[in-house]
Amino acid sequence: VLSIKGNKLSVFPISGLKWVRDLMWLDGPLLSEYVHPHGDRFLYCWSDCNAKATRWMVMRVAEQTILRLANGMLPLDFVITRACQDDFVYFIDVLAGTRKDTEIWLSRVEDVPPEYLPQKGVFLDEAEPAGDGTYTVLLDESWNPTDLFVLPKSFEQAYSFLHAHLQLQVPTLEKLPWRGGFSSMHFDTWVRRTIPSQDRLGVDKVMVASPGFIRFKADDETAGHVAQCVLNVSERPAARATYDAVTDFIKKNIPQTDTLTQIDWPTIDPRLIEYTNQLARDIGAINPGRLLASVRTPFEAVQILRWFYRRLHPMVGFHRAQKLTFTTERP
Amino acid sequence: MKQEMHLIFSMHGLFACIIGDFGVQLKYQAQIDEVVDCPPEHASPQSCDAFRFVHSNLQHENNSTPTALIDPSIYPPNSNLHCDSWTLSFFTTQEAAVKKFNASLRARPRLRERIGDHLAQGRIEEKDGLCTPTSRHGHFSLHESVAFDFHSVFSMIGPIPGAVDQGQ
Numbered sequence: 001v002l003s004i005k006g007n008k009l010s011v012f013p014i015s016g017l018k019w020v021r022d023l024m025w026l027d028g029p030l031l032s033e034y035v036h037p038h039g040d041r042f043l044y045c046w047s048d049c050n051a052k053a054t055r056w057m058v059m060r061v062a063e064q065t066i067l068r069l070a071n072g073m074l075p076l077d078f079v080i081t082r083a084c085q086d087d088f089v090y091f092i093d094v095l096a097g098t099r100k101d102t103e104i105w106l107s108r109v110e111d112v113p114p115e116y117l118p119q120k121g122v123f124l125d126e127a128e129p130a131g132d133g134t135y136t137v138l139l140d141e142s143w144n145p146t147d148l149f150v151l152p153k154s155f156e157q158a159y160s161f162l163h164a165h166l167q168l169q170v171p172t173l174e175k176l177p178w179r180g181g182f183s184s185m186h187f188d189t190w191v192r193r194t195i196p197s198q199d200r201l202g203v204d205k206v207m208v209a210s211p212g213f214i215r216f217k218a219d220d221e222t223a224g225h226v227a228q229c230v231l232n233v234s235e236r237p238a239a240r241a242t243y244d245a246v247t248d249f250i251k252k253n254i255p256q257t258d259t260l261t262q263i264d265w266p267t268i269d270p271r272l273i274e275y276t277n278q279l280a281r282d283i284g285a286i287n288p289g290r291l292l293a294s295v296r297t298p299f300e301a302v303q304i305l306r307w308f309y310r311r312l313h314p315m316v317g318f319h320r321a322q323k324l325t326f327t328t329e330r331p
Numbered sequence: 332m333k334q335e336m337h338l339i340f341s342m343h344g345l346f347a348c349i350i351g352d353f354g355v356q357l358k359y360q361a362q363i364d365e366v367v368d369c370p371p372e373h374a375s376p377q378s379c380d381a382f383r384f385v386h387s388n389l390q391h392e393n394n395s396t397p398t399a400l401i402d403p404s405i406y407p408p409n410s411n412l413h414c415d416s417w418t419l420s421f422f423t424t425q426e427a428a429v430k431k432f433n434a435s436l437r438a439r440p441r442l443r444e445r446i447g448d449h450l451a452q453g454r455i456e457e458k459d460g461l462c463t464p465t466s467r468h469g470h471f472s473l474h475e476s477v478a479f480d481f482h483s484v485f486s487m488i489g490p491i492p493g494a495v496d497q498g499q
Binding site: 017018019022024025026027029030031032044045046047048049053054056076092094095097098099101111115116117118121124125282 | 359384398401403405407408410411415416420431434435437439440441443445446466
């Protein structure tokens with residue numbers, strides 16, 4: 001191992017660090033994230049080894065920086081050691097064959113050997129999610145209070161529906177009457193109440209900065225589906241085209257809510273089933289067969305999909321404006 | 332993974348062991364029983380060509396040893412061994428392996444000290460264990476069966492192209 005320029009310490013002065021996840025792995029961890037009980041984040045960077053010891057470089061780094069690193073938005077050399085929040089790093093030599101520290105140094109950032117620094121332009125490619133029951137959305141630009149209210153609200157509505165549909169597989173979805181206003185609000189409330197309280201989306205942490213993030217308490221699989229639906233609508237014109245076509249079809253063929261009994265349903269139901277399949281496919285995540293089986297009529301299925309599409313729309317707008325990035329999307 | 336109890340005859344007599352759905356007896360079954368969801372449900376027997384990073388001496392024992400058994404200091408303090416700790420890493424193509432190695436070397440320039448800078452090639456058969464699905468970067472992990480012998484299957488290709496020019 002290389003010689004270190006720094007002050008030797010008798011003990012590692014930070015206690016209580018808890019492993020969060022490995023950010024780089026190749027036959028063992030190369031870069032791992034830790035959290036201190038006070039919330040500070042630390043990176044353990046595998047740096048060197050020989051027959052006697054493995055050397056780790058430890059530095060304090062802002063959580064939003066680690067999130068961006070893990071999401072492939074920042075190259076490694078922007079973080080090690082440029083994003084170190086202190087003027088120093090620690091080097092820990094762990095005795096080979098044990099997990100016991102043998103030597104610890106405090107070293108100034110500028111004294112870190114160049115052999116321990118990443119080259120330019122290296123991005124992490126397969127960092128695992130934290131798997132801790134949270135899901136993080138990165139906030140990329142300045143956010144006003146209204147937007148900060150809208151984002152968690154629309155995320156929660158979409159998340160609750162997908163959780164009910166995909167995880168709970170609720171057999172009967174509440175009847176959704178035809179037009180917006182009170183009926184849609186009623187459905188919002190019903191969907192949320194369908195979720196057991198311990199499974200409901202919560203906000204774990206919000207950091208509004210440039211850049212910042214919002215971390216939800218969530219099932220990361222369902223949250224990932226919400227993100228994928230937003231991306232599908234944001235990046236593909238098909239979903240918008242189908243939504244507009246469905247809306248136009250409803251306006252022409254189902255003009256009034258109080259004349260529903262006069263409508264020739266056997267004639268238009270097959271088209272509504274086609275639209276249900278098409279819109280579910282365009283949005284993603286939703287199983288159209290299960291959806292159709294959980295409602296009384298194809299009209300209800302297509303209305304629920306239209307409701308879901310509208311709940312995604314604020315997030316689609318934020319994504320298109322590059323104001324947010326989902327941690328499950330790759331740049 | 333759903334498991335079944337089988338009776339096995341061995342030179343030590345009759346004993347019971349646990350064999351997975353695929354009838355593959357894993358080399359480190361007792362250890363991975365301590366790890367949640369290990370091997371992952373989607374791991375399965377595969378038959379494919381495989382490439383692995385090795386030290387220049389192909390007989391180096393680390394070449395065929397899961398990281399959990401190589402050296403505990405490979406893991407940072409207060410972290411836990413996990414399922415991958417009991418596997419061997421492979422790539423499905425030489426190109427994928429070289430690309431990953433050089434990218435990793437650019438990230439951690441002293442990496443060759445840990446995993447070597449040579450490449451070995453062999454063929455993994457279904458009897459050799461359970462493979463995780465191949466990642467988009469061509470990587471998969473093998474949970475070795477008791478029958479798998481790395482050194483009898485894998486042969487040295489040589490130094491990894493590009494590795495010699497970097498990080499020295």
